[in-house]
């Protein structure tokens with residue numbers, strides 16, 4: 001890669017309808033990259049269609065963020081015409097979707113990309129979606145576990161399935177489809193040689209792959225489980241919000257839903273109106289809670305495929321946050337059994353918990369600052385948790401933060417805010433929430 005300003009080119013993509021092998025190619029200077037998906041051959045249609053073509057385009061566009069980031073030159077050329085809705089998805093994925101990447105690499109924010117692409121007319125919207133029922137992409141954690149319970153007729157989908165995803169889908173009684181995703185090995189070589197690196201909007205990529213599977217398998221709608229707190233920025237740089245979870249946000253959901261509608265697939269987040277505390281209250285009441293795994297450290301490319309034992313590490317930001325949420329609804333004995341340990345007993349983790357309500361939150365999937373502070377303040381007032389070393393150390397300052405923002409655990413439990421959940425799913429969701437655990441005493 002000699003020219004650092006070379007545009008990133010989104011070139012060709014193919015799907016072999018006989019084998020289920022899909023290849024998505026990109027060019028950056030002298031380098032050519034190809035990312036591959038292996039789709040279940042049982043899903044494959046006899047013939048290509050306009051919807052399949054457009055679904056492949058969505059995947060091709062957003063998957064490119066992994067390779068674009070090596071240079072992040074601010075210029076992208078797309079070699080096929082795309083629709084306005086697809087362009088809007090791509091602009092979001094390469095713009096705010098790469099916000100954390102830009103912040104970490106000290107690039108100007110917002111990250112601005114110039115698109116060289118022919119915009120084609122959108123097709124007439126397909127009359128109706130497939131008849132195979134809802135498709136539920138699962139991450140192995142609490143949010144998609146709740147979706148599996150609320151939509152018991154759904155089919156689960158895991159991109160690069162791990163043992164945790166198989167386990168949680170199996171325990172919920174949902175059939176599980178897997179898609180294997182392989183980054184081009186040249187990406188790792190170029191990164192090791194000094195290419196830029198950082199976070200990519202992985203939910204955008206999983207959303208596009210899920211939509212492709214929905215088109216192939218006749219599933220409709222695609223139901224994600226992205227919570228309300230995904231809208232809160234992780235930090236702010238010169239007044240520009242930077243959000244680790246941008247592609248889980250409601251803003252991105254609405255843009256992506258417009259692209260998915262063009263291929264006849266509904267797309268929404270079931271848990272959009274829920275705080276993390278509300279989701280956890282519901283999941284804490286389910287036997288399924290013993291099967292979930294939210295620790296992101298077990299989802300590295302190295303661990304995907306399930307070779308490694310998957311457990312809560314109980315040290316990363318997401319483990320500490322998730323433990324804090326569950327502690328509100330579980331006794332210490334129940335929480336220790338579920339997580340295999342108790343980080344609220346470890347004084348060395350005080351700073352790890354405190355950062356959950358800091359101005360700069362960790363770049364991880366953690367909830368709202370006020371929610372974490374309200375949870376810690378609440379625990380300090382309980383018989384069950386009040387004497388635990390971390391709770392004793394942080395109770396007062398968490399209470400001060402919670403009071404300053406008017407936040408309480410009870411205030412986080414009712415659903416709130418915008419959403420696109422179809423009417424027919426609201427009653428079963430409400431039922432699952434009503435059956436949730438009350439906070440501990």
Ligand SMILES: CC(=O)N[C@H]1[C@@H](OP(=O)(O)OP(=O)(O)OC[C@H]2O[C@@H](n3ccc(=O)[nH]c3=O)[C@H](O)[C@@H]2O)O[C@H](CO)[C@@H](O)[C@@H]1O[C@H](C)C(=O)N[C@@H](C)C(=O)N[C@@H](CCC(=O)O)C(=O)O
Pocket residue numbers: 066067183187191197198199200201202203204205244245246247248296297298299300301302364365366
């Ligand atoms: C598992 C994880 O959290 N990985 C993040 C980590 O990457 P790491 O180097 O520790 O391991 P790998 O994920 O195996 O990555 C190896 C290299 O490959 C690059 N890469 C990976 C996936 C991909 O789609 N494109 C890639 O280019 C990666 O940059 C490495 O060089 O740190 C990375 C840098 O900050 C993160 O980008 C990795 O995050 C993964 C893409 C990932 O899947 N993360 C999810 C667990 C995650 O963060 N989920 C968020 C949703 C955020 C969103 O939608 O944007 C959440 O749960 O809130």
Ligand SMILES: Nc1ncnc2c1ncn2[C@@H]1O[C@H](COP(=O)(O)OP(=O)(O)OP(=O)(O)O)[C@@H](O)[C@H]1O
Pocket residue numbers: 136137138139140141142143144145157158159160203206223224225226248293294295365
């Ligand atoms: N590997 C994956 N394959 C398919 N869908 C995924 C995958 N990872 C995440 N998702 C989808 O993205 C959503 C957001 O991911 P996230 O990791 O926040 O959720 P989770 O695993 O359900 O819960 P938790 O926050 O406890 O980890 C999930 O609810 C799920 O719908």
